[in-house]
Amino acid sequence: MAEMKRRDFLKTVSATGMAVCTPAIVTNKAYADLTPVGRYFVFLHLGGGWDPTSFCDPKGNITRGSIDPDTRNSGSRVNKFCSAAIRKVADVALEDNVDADMVYAPYRGTFNEGDMDQPGTPATNTGVTIEHVRRMLAGSPDGTDPSLLRADLSDGFDWATAKSDSAEQIRANAEGILEGRLTTVEFDTLADAMVGVTRNGTQMDADRFVYDAFCCLYGSKVRILNGVDNRTNGHDTGTRFADTGSMDMAYPDFSALYAAVKGADRPLAYITDGGGNDETAGLVPRSSASDVNVFNTLADPEGDYLDGGMKGLVEQAKQRRRQLLSVKESLPRRDRLQSQLYMVRDEGLAFSGVATRLANPTDPAEIELNDAANNGRQRQMRIGAAAMSTGMASSMQIGFGGFDTHNDHDNRHFFRIRDVLVDLHYLWRTLSVYGIDGQTTVALGSDFGRTPWYNSGEGKDHWAVTSYVLMGQDVSGGTVVNATDPLVGARNVQVSGSTLTPVDEEQSGSIRITPAHLHRGLRSIAGISNHDFSLTFPIEAEDIPVFG
Structure with a gap:
């Protein structure tokens, strides 16, 4: 068996464009700044349209x-x-x-x-x-x-x-x-x-x-926030609006935008499992970190990874990549980054130390979290929280599926919401164990809502009006904006200080809440509203106290 050490393995596989490890952004620095950013965001997207x-x-x-x-x-x-x-x-x-x-x-x-x-x-x-x-x-x-x-x-x-x-x-x-x-x-x-x-x-x-x-x-x-008008019943447009604050296909998800502002060269800057809109606009690479075996690989500096047959396949892939590079090098940097695969990147000894801690935790609370993680989302949450707490990441996006319940709605939909709440509890435990729960804001949204009636198959179809759940830093907890009528139509709200009061639509000065308002608020509490990246992708909406 051919022996290949960790760094050689990473370099070889990176050159092929494979998903384990690839350099995302070329900088003049040997390593990214790993100082924790001190402010973190997690976006949970419920794919399919929740009820x-x-x-x-x-x-x-x-x-x-x-x-x-x-x-x-x-x-x-x-x-x-x-x-x-x-x-x-x-x-x-x-x-x-x-x-x-x-x-x-x-x-x-x-x-x-x-x-x-x-x-x-x-x-x-x-x-x-x-x-x-x-x-x-x-x-x-x-x-x-x-x-x-x-x-x-x-x-x-x-x-x-x-x-x-x-x-x-x-x-x-x-x-x-x-x-x-x-x-x-x-x-x-x-x-x-x-x-x-x-x-x-x-x-x-x-x-x-x-x-x-x-x-x-x-x-x-x-x-x-009940009564947010996503203004569409189409999956792609609704997902985009929910995650970016715009229906423009070029806009980055908020989590990606924030990660780019806080340092796209961090080892796991923007962690995503591919759920939701998952658009970066080329500002930051995507990092998938749900498999602890990847961290075992990165944490073992003396591991042997490839036998002769696998090495031959890697060499073939490298040759193919060399042929493609001459074409891709002519593209703008942003366009090149848009096509990058999910990745986990080597960042020297600091990265190996955190990888070892994740793969083999010794702290009792971390061991308990590791043992309790029973699905890929929870594993990604644990790795993401650890990465954010050590400066390797600043944001995370997690997707949930199964909400497009056009038939047998009640038997399927309640179960999916239950899964979300169980995972949200796990997320909060994880943020607490890693000491960043007081520095993190969580936002939960979906493509749109579901019809306020049942169809002939006991299902519910697409409905533009939906709800968002907010939690964490800068969120006024224990509060609700009930901006829907008895038939789940969206109501306007009147702004008074930090209060949003539902009113009749024709009332002067009232506003219909949309995802654009949420994203203006997210950018504001994140302190990135005036950054060049944000100005490149402006959000057209009023400033209202969506977080209370």
Whole structure:
């Protein structure tokens, strides 16, 4: 077997244009500046168009025609749960500073579809109630089965007292649900009052309470923007608008723009898994970092990587690349960078040190994160947080799929939102372990929303109006802008200081929120609004307090 050391391997494979390692930008410096930038951004894109009414903008199941006799699909309903089943975040949040009108949907299987709202007569919720949720969150793990959570059955149960006396237990229970350590909830006699829910005797699967656990832990940290008009129901255009703030195909995603401003020559400047729009405009290379085996390779300076057959293939690829270089060298630098592959780049001893730490963590909290990562998104989040904390990266973009639910919507869509919340919890844990949670802003968006009615296949189709979830530094947590009407039409907002108040469309001076406003806000809090790169790709929108 031919022996090839790490640096020779990296140089050889780089020359082929293969994805493991390739130099992205030629500079006069031997190495990039690895001083941490101190301010970080993570953008989560929910591909396919998510349905906010299945989470953060629920409406209930009164027929659409009861609200507006002239509306299309008048016999359909926005949701299959009644309005009384909708839960208030303030009723479960550990912290008290939460808007009273911040609400969330009940998860599939926890509501009774037979509870039907009627005009002027809201239905009574006979499924899981907020009392059940609170007693579940305040419960205790079983003494012999740590995966079983027993709801609090005590007489005179009081949620305020439980939060005061048992906050750490409530937190541990919510974390256990989000992290999959708690798998079953025992409601015992409380289950007698539950009708039409998915349960096994007196027990229910704990993952049906992920919404509740997330709102318990993060309700005071998130800001919800309901009623953002993406102005399209086309996937490509909607994705572009959501991620860049413009429908122009040439615009870079915000995460890429920020990474370019903060140093495109950082080893993993812009980390992306290819989800979302994923456009760099040639300003910065893309770096994919979900496979820790790549870091094992980079961290081992004496590894042998290629046998003779593989080396021959590499040599053939190198020859082909030499033939192409003469053509590509005539292209502008930006155009050359646009075509680069995903990469992880060698950056000397500093990079190897971080790679070793990632591949073989010794800190207990980092070991726990490593062991807990159970999908590629979470692995990318862990590597990204470590890279940002050590100056190797400044931003990250993560994509989620499966939201284009044109059929069987409820059975498929709730499950996907649950996955997002589980991963968002993992992301926040990771940012905290690496000490940058107080310096990071997270934005979650999608191509567009989904129709406020069901089609003949029990699915929901494309709808321009959607919602964004914001979290972290510079975000006024525990707040919501409810800028949708009962049929999920977008409402305008009136700006008053740091407040956005929904108003009638014809009100003078009011504004319809679009992704352009979000991206102007992102550039502002990032401190890059006046940078040359930002001015090259201007955002045409008013400055409004999207972050509160």
